Amino acid sequence: MLYTLHKNIIPSFAVESAMNDLRQVITKRMQSHFDKNVFGLEKWVKENFNGSLIKQDIAKHLPKLPNIDEWITLMLTMVPHIQPDFFSSIITEHLPSGGDFPEFGGVKANNHRGLLPTGETVQFILAGNDIENRLHIQQLFSEEHFFYRYGILWLEPVKEGEPVMSGRIVIGQDWVDKILLDKETIPRFGLDFPAKKITTEMIWDDVVLNPQTMTQVNEISNWLQHHHLFEKDENLRRKIKPGFRVLFHGPSGTGKTLTAALLGKQFEKDVYRIDLSQIVSKYIGETEKNLESVFRKAETKNWILFFDEADALFGKRTNVQSAHDKYANQEVSYLLQRVEDYPGLMILASNFKNNLDEAFLRRFHSLVHFPMPNSTERLLLWKKSMPAALKHNVSVKLEELARQYELSGASILNAVQYAALCCYARKDSEIHQSDLLDGIRKEYLKEDKSF
Incomplete structure (x- = not known):
């Protein structure tokens, strides 16, 4: 379940209070480092913040974080979005003559003039030179941690051979907007995010569908309404994979996109449309890369994904006649698996069902025909x-x-x-x-x- 946030915009005094708390923690770590003293973060926080680093005002606007390490990590990632010189000003206090300080980590960005935190920054502040604790801190950036699973923050990949923890910590812009502005952000359509949100002012009464088509659409509604019960069933939860995959097929203009939008409207879920004919790249691997950002964000938001012109990518695979054919088929195979693993409702639309790969069709729970109206x-x-x-x-x-x-x-x-x-x-x-x-x-x- 996604963490609930407060409904009011965070007041400036709450931001300042949280940043002052963080500054004290970093300053204490820096003093401990240069004085070569052992610094027990948890004990020090208990003594100086009455058992909780999270002040009441800021706590209302942050996700409910289980421990101090997670709160500090999130705040470290947030502060460059508020005060660009936050880290450099603290370092300057301890190194007034300048000089390199590799223990602190951090990287420079292209546009941002300040220091951006890396995984090594978190390790230094939370663990200092404690090897066991530094290794433990890496778990904050694992794919199993809720930071990653909910798209809150993650480590930017580094070049092969470089330490993973030297990657910049990236916080999702939607979380920055939620925490600071109490605002839901719609991702911007582009090469890095090839999906557009679709909505409709229409209602179900405006729709005219073939009775058999409407029956199958109602089956999708049943899944959206009741699929959570599978997780409570001791037998079914072990055997049924999450997610529901549907193919809408039929001529253009017969209601495929509208039906997807109405399902989203009925169940209060965002629907994002990806036109596969527009993003299939001639460059090997680029299509997969372009779609990965959509899949990752959709998984954290429980979106309905609507892939239009599905045969552009999921058509019948070609015989391997060249290296390009080989990699193209590998790319499709990967995406077939990605589609199968998606835990929410995924709708693919095609004008012609026969154009689609048979292995792909077997992965659907339902094939819904949208015929021309009589x-x-x-x-x-x-x-x-x-x-x-x-x-x-x-x-x-x-x-x-x-x-x-x-x-x-x-x-x-x-x-x-x-x-x-x-x-x-x-x-x-x-x-x-x-x-x-x-x-x-x-x-x-x-x-x-x-x-």
Whole structure:
């Protein structure tokens, strides 16, 4: 379970209080180092902070941290975001003439002019030269620790051969915003994060789906509502892997993306869309790298992931004819495993199910077909799509349009939008059949269909 944060923006005096506490801890360690005295951090904290380093004001705004080591580690990572010269000012107090101080760790960044803490910084402050304790501190940065699992903070990878703990400590920007501003941050779309949040103002009543499709969508709703009970079942929790994988397949405009957005809206989960056709890289390994940041953040946030154009990456694997084919197939194999290991709801969408690799299809819990709507469903779509503020001219015959023209839900909405714009342009309060027919003609031309 993710840690609960206070709902108010953290006051400046609470930040100052926490930073002053941290400064005292670092100063005490520095004095101990230069005076060559043994410094028992836990005992000293008990004596000087009445058993708890975490002051009441700051505690309301931080995750509930089990021990002092974790609190200090989080604060060490936070302070460069508040006071750039925090570390350098403390070091200068003890080395006024300058000089190198490798024991403290820390690295310089490209833009940031101050010192950024590394794992070695944490080791020095918490353990000094105590080898056993320094080794113990490394556990704070293991993949099993909640810091990593919840995407709070982690060590930046270093070049092969360099000490792992010399890596810079990175704190997730979303946690910086939560702690300091009480604000949820939406990740910025880009090469490093190739996903966009999708939302909708529509409700389920706006949707017209084939009855069989709706039944399968309800099965997904059942999983979202009840899957946590598997963990409480002594038998099932050992045998059922976390997560639910679904394929939405069918022509464009039949409601695949909208259904994903509505599931997120219903269960108050963020839905992030990844268009695989836009990120498949010609450079070996880049696609995997681009997606890894999405997977990691999604796992900590319990997002619904919606992969569009899934056949662009998960299509039938090629016969190995070159080194590129070999690595491309390895990349797909890795991502197939990543998909299978995702603990939340993952939806992949494709216009053509037959384009997908059979090994991939076997990994799905459900294959949901979104067919083109029949005439009855099209009539419902026409009725639900018509503008509320415009009257229907006597010429409008929606039954005739539904019967004669095979259109998807998205195409019907586009045709209605075009017709409404025609009315607004001529300052008419009535929508005409001819307006709707012109809209249909435009949709047919898009698909190279004869009207």
